[in-house]
Amino acid sequence: MRFPQYRISFLLLFLASFTTNLKADNDCLRCHANNTHSIYNDWTERNEKRLMNPYYILDSLRIKAGVHGSFACIDCHSSDYETYPHQGELKLEPLMTCIDCHGGDENFADYKFEEIETEFGKSVHATALGEVFTCSKCHSQHYYQAKARTSESVRDIVKFSNEMCISCHDNTSKYQLMSDSLSPKLVETHDWLPNQKLHFENVRCIECHTQIQDSLMVSHNILPKEKALKLCVECHTANSHLNASLYKYKNIQARSEKGKVGIILANKSYVIGAYQNETLNLLSILIFMAVIGGIIIHSFFRIIKK
Amino acid sequence: MSTEGKVYLYPIWLRIWHAINALGILVLIYTGLNMQFARPDFELLRFDLAVTLHNFAGVIVSINYLIFFIGNLVTSNKKYYRIKPKGLRKRLLKQLRFYTYGMFKNEEVPYPISEKRKFNPVQKYTYVAVMYLMVPIIIVTGIALLFPELIIEEVYNMSGIFLTAILHAIVGFIISIFLIIHLYFATIGKKPVSNFVSIITGWH
Numbered sequence: 001m002r003f004p005q006y007r008i009s010f011l012l013l014f015l016a017s018f019t020t021n022l023k024a025d026n027d028c029l030r031c032h033a034n035n036t037h038s039i040y041n042d043w044t045e046r047n048e049k050r051l052m053n054p055y056y057i058l059d060s061l062r063i064k065a066g067v068h069g070s071f072a073c074i075d076c077h078s079s080d081y082e083t084y085p086h087q088g089e090l091k092l093e094p095l096m097t098c099i100d101c102h103g104g105d106e107n108f109a110d111y112k113f114e115e116i117e118t119e120f121g122k123s124v125h126a127t128a129l130g131e132v133f134t135c136s137k138c139h140s141q142h143y144y145q146a147k148a149r150t151s152e153s154v155r156d157i158v159k160f161s162n163e164m165c166i167s168c169h170d171n172t173s174k175y176q177l178m179s180d181s182l183s184p185k186l187v188e189t190h191d192w193l194p195n196q197k198l199h200f201e202n203v204r205c206i207e208c209h210t211q212i213q214d215s216l217m218v219s220h221n222i223l224p225k226e227k228a229l230k231l232c233v234e235c236h237t238a239n240s241h242l243n244a245s246l247y248k249y250k251n252i253q254a255r256s257e258k259g260k261v262g263i264i265l266a267n268k269s270y271v272i273g274a275y276q277n278e279t280l281n282l283l284s285i286l287i288f289m290a291v292i293g294g295i296i297i298h299s300f301f302r303i304i305k306k
Numbered sequence: 307m308s309t310e311g312k313v314y315l316y317p318i319w320l321r322i323w324h325a326i327n328a329l330g331i332l333v334l335i336y337t338g339l340n341m342q343f344a345r346p347d348f349e350l351l352r353f354d355l356a357v358t359l360h361n362f363a364g365v366i367v368s369i370n371y372l373i374f375f376i377g378n379l380v381t382s383n384k385k386y387y388r389i390k391p392k393g394l395r396k397r398l399l400k401q402l403r404f405y406t407y408g409m410f411k412n413e414e415v416p417y418p419i420s421e422k423r424k425f426n427p428v429q430k431y432t433y434v435a436v437m438y439l440m441v442p443i444i445i446v447t448g449i450a451l452l453f454p455e456l457i458i459e460e461v462y463n464m465s466g467i468f469l470t471a472i473l474h475a476i477v478g479f480i481i482s483i484f485l486i487i488h489l490y491f492a493t494i495g496k497k498p499v500s501n502f503v504s505i506i507t508g509w510h
Contacts (some may be wrong), residue, residue: 194354198454232353233344270468273344273353277472284479291483295490298405302494305410 028073028081033060039085062143076141098135116220119213123222129178137178138164148218154202161204161218192230207235207242236273312509313421320383321508323373330367333359335482342475361452368445374437386424387434397427409494419510429491436484440477447474 031037034052041048063069074081078093102113120126125133147160168174168183175183193199208229210219234241316324337360340351351359378384400416405428408416417426425433450457450470458466495501504510 194357231346232357233346233349236341236353237344237346239345270465270471272341272357272471275468275471276342280472280476287479287483291486295486298490301410305412 029058029060032056032058058142066140066143066145068141068144095134095136095141098139112216115213115216116218119216119220122211123220124224125222133178137168158202158204161206162200165205189225194232203235203242212241233273236271238274238276240271240274242271242274313419314508315419315421315424315510316505316508317381317383318508319373319377319381321505323370323377324505326370327367327374330363330370331481331485333363334367334478335485337363338475338478364445364448364452368448371441371445386430387437389431389434394427394431398431401426401428405494432484436481440481440484444474444477444481447471447477 031052035057036049037052038047038049040046068076076096078090080087080090099113099117102108102111103117104114120135125137145160147157151157151160166186168178170183170186172183187196190196190200206219206222209222209225211221211223211227213219213221229235229241337351337356340349340356341353341360344353344356378387397417404413404416415426417423419426447470451467451474454467457470460466461469492501492505493499495504501510
């Protein structure tokens with residue numbers, strides 16, 4: 001059988017592009033995934049080893065695990081980066097934001113990028129800082145993962161989500177990239193919150209610090225701190241605020257996979273007051289009524305037989 | 307107060323334990339219900355206050371339980387709690403028959419209170435079950451919920467903290483039901499208030 005020639009050409013073309021991509025990325029990461037890099041110094045006419053700027057060191061494994069893991073560096077960065085040493089002004093290249101690629105994209109309709117943009121526009125980040133506060137301030141294009149959609153574990157989702165906030169709010173140098181003031185100490189500003197550690201590990205910051213938007217999976221309207229939820233009972237109730245966001249999504253997802261009984265048994269989270277079991281509630285009311293009924297009847301006979 | 311014809315049944319350590327336990331458990335039930343059925347539009351007690359009170363009362367009642375436990379190990383009070391399996395069913399049924407039938411027919415009390423027998427069979431085995439099974443369970447689960455890092459994260463694909471909390475709530479409910487029945491049965495004395503006076507003065 002003769003293998004059609006065009007198929008061979010396609011295969012070769014694919015292999016060629018794949019290896020070039022791989023080579024290109026490896027070329028970048030050869031320096032950018034290491035603490036040091038070598039540079040040829042024209043003045044001394046020697047190869048010299050220099051320390052890499054720590055902010056430009058990337059974790060290649062985390063990149064591969066991220067949503068853009070299959071991308072080549074120059075898919076987003078200027079192809080001029082292929083020349084080394086890089087030209088200084090490349091540092092000022094304008095980078096794309098989420099909406100530049102994902103806006104109006106049918107493949108990502110489920111993520112509702114446009115609605116996210118509108119909601120974000122109302123947030124304290126946007127109103128206080130304007131356009132300089134880009135998506136990447138929270139969502140690192142290098143490492144971002146759609147955890148809330150892909151992870152099974154609520155705790156895992158919470159950790160990933162909170163790290164986005166903490167990466168600035170607990171890091172003075174990154175915080176001051178956006179603000180001239182000192183970053184408020186989170187432990188102190190949340191000292192009113194009982195079981196602080198437990199809450200920080202199990203509840204996303206955005207649970208209290210955003211305006212829940214039912215149509216969006218993750219609300220992006222981050223509120224000013226005065227408007228954040230501070231009432232325990234908003235979450236610790238059968239009609240919990242939490243059920244409107246992460247837990248609602250997780251429950252719907254789990255219910256479709258495991259059925260109603262499955263969701264009760266497989267629920268990985270527990271919040272006092274919010275997680276009430278209807279069957280147990282009903283049973284307890286029946287037992288309580290039976291006991292009171294029994295006491296009334298017994299008292300009645302005690303009185304008439306006196 | 308005349309103690310003639312009366313038996314000194316409740317020594318002072320027991321009465322102090324009982325009083326602390328009674329007040330503690332009332333606080334625990336009230337705050338526990340407030341947490342379990344918290345609602346934003348109907349708050350009898352602020353949630354964070356309910357949590358704090360519940361934690362304090364829980365710790366006090368737990369430490370207090372040690373008084374009961376040790377007291378029952380070292381004093382003669384332990385004899386009232388000794389389980390005697392022989393003829394147990396018969397004795398329980400006899401006492402239950404008295405509660406549901408005999409007492410209305412003015413029959414003799416089948417197991418009258420004496421220095422040798424503080425509790426009738428129904429009382430004795432309910433107290434044993436509550437004090438040596440239910441209370442330890444609620445203390446252990448309570449400590450676990452105070453320090454959730456102690457709890458096994460997952461048990462057969464179920465959340466450990468969920469199971470612990472459910473068990474804590476179920477046992478809490480059982481103890482609350484016990485309390486209601488305990489209080490009602492306490493009114494079955496010479497006079498409805500006699501037993502309440504006894505647990506304060508010690509004399510029955």
